[in-house]
Amino acid sequence: MDQLLVDRLVGASLRLGAPLPGGVAIRYNSPEEDATAFYTTVFKDGDLYRMYYRGALFERKTA
Numbered sequence: 001m002d003q004l005l006v007d008r009l010v011g012a013s014l015r016l017g018a019p020l021p022g023g024v025a026i027r028y029n030s031p032e033e034d035a036t037a038f039y040t041t042v043f044k045d046g047d048l049y050r051m052y053y054r055g056a057l058f059e060r061k062t063a
Contacts, residue, residue, distance in 0.1 A: 032057040 006014070028037040032055040040053040 026051075028055070030055075 036056045037053050042051045
């Protein structure tokens with residue numbers, strides 16, 4: 001909702017719905033996605049949905 005619609009509300013209240021667990025949405029499974037995939041963004045481009053994210057491959061130090 002944008003501010004124009006919110007300004008027109010009379011006698012109503014807005015509240016967010018409660019989150020529900022839905023399982024794994026995206027599974028990162030290549031080495032550069034290890035524990036470093038972040039900034040995930042999904043957007044609609046015409047009839048397509050596109051997802052961009054950032055991943056990095058860090059060296060693991062062994063003792």
